[in-house]
Amino acid sequence: MELVCPAGTPAALRAAVEAGAHTVYCGFADETNARNFPGLNFSREEMAAGIDFAHDRGAKVLVAINTFPRAGAQDLWHRAVADAAAAGADAVILADIGLLAHAAERHPGLRLHLSVQAAAANPDAINLYAQAFGVRRVVLPRVLTVEEIAAINRETEVETEVFVFGGLCVMAEGRCSLSSYATGLSPNMNGVCSPASHVAYAETAKGQEARLGGFLIHRTARGAPVPYPTLCKGCFTSGDQTGHIFEDPVSLDATRLIPALRKAGVSALKIEGRQRSRAYVTQVVRAFRAAVEAAERGDPMPEGLLTRLTEGQAATTGAYAKTWR
Structure with missing residues (x-):
C-alpha cells in the first residue's frame, strides 16, 4: 500500500x-x-x-x-x-x-x-x-x-x-455544523474545526476551563492536563451520562x-x-x-x-x- x-x-x-x-x-x-x-x-x-x-x-x-x-x-x-x-x-x-x-x-x-x-x-x-x-x-x-x-x-x-x-x-469531514456554529468559521473554507484564534483557557474556582468560541468544552482539575477544545471530543451531558459522548481527546x-x-x-x-x-x-x-x-x-x-x-x-x-x- x-x-x-x-x-x-x-x-x-x-x-x-x-x-x-x-x-x-x-x-x-x-x-x-x-x-x-x-x-x-x-x-x-x-x-x-x-x-x-x-x-x-x-x-x-x-x-x-x-x-x-x-x-x-x-x-x-x-x-x-x-x-x-x-x-x-x-x-x-x-x-x-x-x-x-x-x-x-x-x-x-x-x-x-x-x-x-x-x-x-x-x-x-x-x-x-x-x-x-x-x-x-x-x-x-x-x-x-x-x-x-x-x-x-x-x-x-x-x-x-x-x-x-x-x-x-468523527463528523462528516469538513462539514461540522457544531464547529461552524461555535466559531462562525466553516471548516471547508477555513481549514480547521477549532481555530486557535477562538480558543481560550482560564483558571476558575471550578477548575481549569477550555472554551471554543465562548462555549465551555472541557473543565479539568487544577494541575491536570487540559485537552485542546475540539467539539466532537468535548464533554457533554446526554441523558444521565456526562463525559466524552463521541470520542475522547x-x-x-x-x-x-x-x-x-x-x-x-x-x-x-x-x-x-x-x-x-x-x-x-x-x-x-x-x-x-x-x-x-x-x-x-x-x-x-x-x-x-x-x-x-x-x-x-x-x-x-x-x-x-x-x-x-
Missing part, C-alpha cells in the same frame, strides 16, 4: 521523503489550501523545487487545493490547479464540484483525487465523481468501519485512501489495522499532520514505512512506537471500531 505523508513546509517534505514516504501531500500558501496557517505551506517556487526533490528520489507529490472557492474569486483556485500541473504534481486533491469540472476540462492529463473534505462515503457518491470528472482516488472520511470500506471497494474501481494516524475527526492510530485495511482493498494509507514539525514527520513516516513493509511480509504489526506523539499520549482506532455508534 502507498504511504501518503504530510508536509507543511519544504523542510518537512524533504524529511518525509528521506524517511521513506512513497508520496507527500502539501499545499500552496494561500486560501486554496485547507491548512492555510501562518508560517506553513509552499510558494510556487518552493512547490516546484519540492516536486523535483521528491521525483529525483522516487517519491510522488500531491497538491491539496481542497477548500471551496469563494463566489467571484474562483480564478485564484483555477491558477492553483494550473500551477500545480505546471510544477509536475502527480495529482491534485480537490473537493469542490465546480473546481473538479474545471480541472477535468482544462487539464485532462492531470490526475484528480477527491479530498476528504468532499465527505464521499458510499459507492454511489464515489462512482459519480469518477464518471463525471474522472476522479481516480477518494480519501475516505473517518466515519467508516473496515467492513464498510471493504464493501465500498467491492462496488467501485476508484482507489481508496484512508487515514491511519494523527488528528481524528486522543489521536488516531490504526497501525494494528493495516493488514485488515490491506485485505479490504485500500490503496493508500494517509498520515495527518501538515501543521507538524519535520521531526514529528520523520518519526511517524519511519514507523509507518516499517509497518507497511511488515504487512507486506505478513509479519505482526509493531505497536506503541508513536504513543508519545499522540494527543494526550493516548490513541484510538476511532470510527474503524465504531465504539460510539
Whole structure:
C-alpha cells in the first residue's frame, strides 16, 4: 500500500521523503489550501523545487487545493490547479464540484483525487465523481468501519485512501455544523474545526476551563492536563451520562489495522499532520514505512512506537471500531 505523508513546509517534505514516504501531500500558501496557517505551506517556487526533490528520489507529490472557492474569486483556485500541473504534481486533491469540472476540462492529463473534505462515503457518491470528472482516488472520511470500506471497494474501481494516524475527526469531514456554529468559521473554507484564534483557557474556582468560541468544552482539575477544545471530543451531558459522548481527546492510530485495511482493498494509507514539525514527520513516516513493509511480509504489526506523539499520549482506532455508534 502507498504511504501518503504530510508536509507543511519544504523542510518537512524533504524529511518525509528521506524517511521513506512513497508520496507527500502539501499545499500552496494561500486560501486554496485547507491548512492555510501562518508560517506553513509552499510558494510556487518552493512547490516546484519540492516536486523535483521528491521525483529525483522516487517519491510522488500531491497538491491539496481542497477548500471551496469563494463566489467571484474562483480564478485564484483555477491558477492553483494550473500551477500545480505546471510544477509536475502527480495529482491534485480537490473537493469542490465546480473546481473538479474545471480541472477535468482544462487539464485532462492531470490526475484528480477527491479530498476528504468532499465527505464521499458510499459507492454511489464515489462512482459519480469518477464518471463525471474522472476522479481516480477518494480519501475516505473517518466515519467508516473496515467492513464498510471493504464493501465500498467491492462496488467501485476508484482507489481508496484512508487515514491511519494523527488528528481524528468523527463528523462528516469538513462539514461540522457544531464547529461552524461555535466559531462562525466553516471548516471547508477555513481549514480547521477549532481555530486557535477562538480558543481560550482560564483558571476558575471550578477548575481549569477550555472554551471554543465562548462555549465551555472541557473543565479539568487544577494541575491536570487540559485537552485542546475540539467539539466532537468535548464533554457533554446526554441523558444521565456526562463525559466524552463521541470520542475522547486522543489521536488516531490504526497501525494494528493495516493488514485488515490491506485485505479490504485500500490503496493508500494517509498520515495527518501538515501543521507538524519535520521531526514529528520523520518519526511517524519511519514507523509507518516499517509497518507497511511488515504487512507486506505478513509479519505482526509493531505497536506503541508513536504513543508519545499522540494527543494526550493516548490513541484510538476511532470510527474503524465504531465504539460510539
